[in-house]
Amino acid sequence: MQNHKTLWQIFAAPILIGVLSSIGLIAALVGDGWWDGISWLTLALPVLLYFFFVLRRRRVNS
Amino acid sequence: MLLLCITGLPLIFHHEIDDLLHAEVKPAEVAPGTPMADLDKLLANAMAKSPGQVPHFLIWDRDDPNAMFVSVGPTITANPVNNRLVRMDAHTGDYLDSPDVTGRFTYIMLKLHTDMFAGLPGKLFLGLMGILFCVAIISGIVVYAPSMRKLDFGSYRSHRPRIVRWLDVHNLAGILLVMWTVVVGFTGVINTWADLVLKMWQFGQLAEMTAQYKDREVPTKLTSLNSAVEVAAHAVPGMTPSFVAFPGTIFTSKSHYAVFLRGETPVTSRLLKPALIDAETGKLTDSRDMPWYVSTLFISQPLHFGDYGGMPLKILWAILDVLTIIVLGTGVYLWLRRRKTGVSTVRAIAQTSAVEAPLASS
Structure with a gap:
């Protein structure tokens, strides 16, 4: 049985992703070109992570 | 919320969907640097195609620098929500088309x-x-x-x-x-508070800027639209015109053209700055930055639409x-x-x- 996690352990990754998302949301407002690229990468991260986690477990367990 | 998410999905691509579903008249191909049409001539051409209508707004197309819109309504005090958009060629000043958008898929989704x-x-x-x-x-x-x-x-x-x-x-x-x-x-x-924000601005900053003119009626003969835009662009250097509100519409006083100018970066292109041009004398009355509550609305639009x-x-x-x-x-x-x-x-x-x-x- 795992030990109960602390709040910090639970929210460390979500906070990191949240900060990156905010950077992405603002970056494309600030400028074009590179700024747009930063925005695409940081906002694609949660999408990629979602598919990574859902598909990974399915493969491991099947 | 499901309704909002589902109807919002096609709206992200409303421009592409409209392009796909509805043919539109293409503006003339021009060499880079071709001068813009005289706006008075463009307006006259648009109104010739819109009998019984009056112009409310002149709008530069954000997505296509070769096209402009004239938004027309039955009277100057009519609710602009029901206005029709007349598309014009920005270089030749010729009439392109004025499709009825209210039956469109994207319009229904938007509503x-x-x-x-x-x-x-x-x-x-x-x-x-x-x-x-x-x-x-x-x-x-x-x-x-x-x-x-x-x-x-x-x-x-x-x-x-x-x-x-x-x-x-x-x-x-x-x-x-x-x-x-x-x-x-x-x-x-x-x-969703846009209408309220607009009202606040009308009774706040706009009323302040036009206080001394508030008893004037809509002039029977307006000064040149083209020179009003030139005066405004000269008064606010480094910004380009985004749209003009005609005297008597909701965005201005009864006797001023309001020329709204925008910057060049994604964020400053959303922050409009009005320059009020007296439609009787053609002179600049005032130009101020919008108050914070309007700027907040302007900034929140791209963040919601994802079109930036x-x-x-x-x-x-x-x-x-x-x-x-x-x-x-x-x-x-x-x-x-x-x-x-x-x-x-x-x-x-x-x-x-x-x-x-x-x-x-x-």
């Missing part, structure tokens, strides 16, 4: 998304729904902690019953998207929207399950794991 065909009450109702959505997200963050106490970040228990899998999907997608959903949800709420970072950003917006629909759908399922059984989802999961644990160990 469902913004006011459900119910005007301001519909908007404010959807705004209230948006506020509840934000509250739901925050409560979701709060209950995320207890449900993740024993799980690693990103856990997806694919071999478990559907209620567990969907809880994991709900938690995972919900927490991954939390910043995007809060921003898009809250900026959407701000957008090219096609890749639009596609990401669409994927994030679909994932939000999944979060909503799984959330409704989990809530219904909980109502049906009368026990909390977490408890139900604890029970199923208690049943499964001996099986697994035996």
Whole structure:
């Protein structure tokens, strides 16, 4: 049985992703070109992570 | 909320969908640097094609520098919501087309998304729904902690019953998207207040700027539109005109052209600055930056629409929207399950794991 996690352990990754998302949301407002690229990468991260986690477990367990 | 997410999806690509479904007259091909048409001539051409109508606004097309719109209504005081847009060639000043957009798929989606065909009450109702959505997200963050106490970040228990899998999907997608959903949800709420913000500006800054002219009527003969735009562009260097409001419309006084200018970067292109040009003398009356509440509205628009970072950003917006629909759908399922059984989802999961644990160990 795992030990109960602390709040910090639970929210460390979500906070990191949240900060990156905010950077992405603002970056494309600030400028074009590179700024747009930063925005695409940081906002694609949660999408990629979602598919990574859902598909990974399915493969491991099947 | 599901309605908002679903109708919002095609709206991300409204421009592309309209292009695909509806043919439009293309403006003339011109060499770079070709001078713009004289605006008075362009306006005259537009009005010749719109008998019995008066011009409300002259709008530069953001997406196509070769085209402009003249927004016309039956009288100068008519509600501009029902205006028709006349497309004009920005270089030759010729009439292109003025399609009726109200039957279009994107128009119906837009109405469902913004006011459900119910005007301001519909908007404010959807705004209230948006506020509840934000509250739901925050409560979701709060209950995320207890449900993740024993799980690693990103856990997806694919071999478990559907209620567990969907809880994991709900938690995972919900927490991954939390910043995007809060921003898009809250900026959407701000957008529902657009009409109120406009009214505040009308009775606040605009009334201040035009106080000494408030008893004047709409001039019978307006000065040149073209020179009004030139005077405005000269008064506010470094900015380009975005649209002109004709005297007597909601964005200006009865006797001023209001030329709204914009900057060049994605953010400054949203922050419009009005220059009021006296339509009797053709001289500049005043030009001020918009107050903070209007700027907030302007900034919240791109953050809601996702139209400020090219096609890749639009596609990401669409994927994030679909994932939000999944979060909503799984959330409704989990809530219904909980109502049906009368026990909390977490408890139900604890029970199923208690049943499964001996099986697994035996």
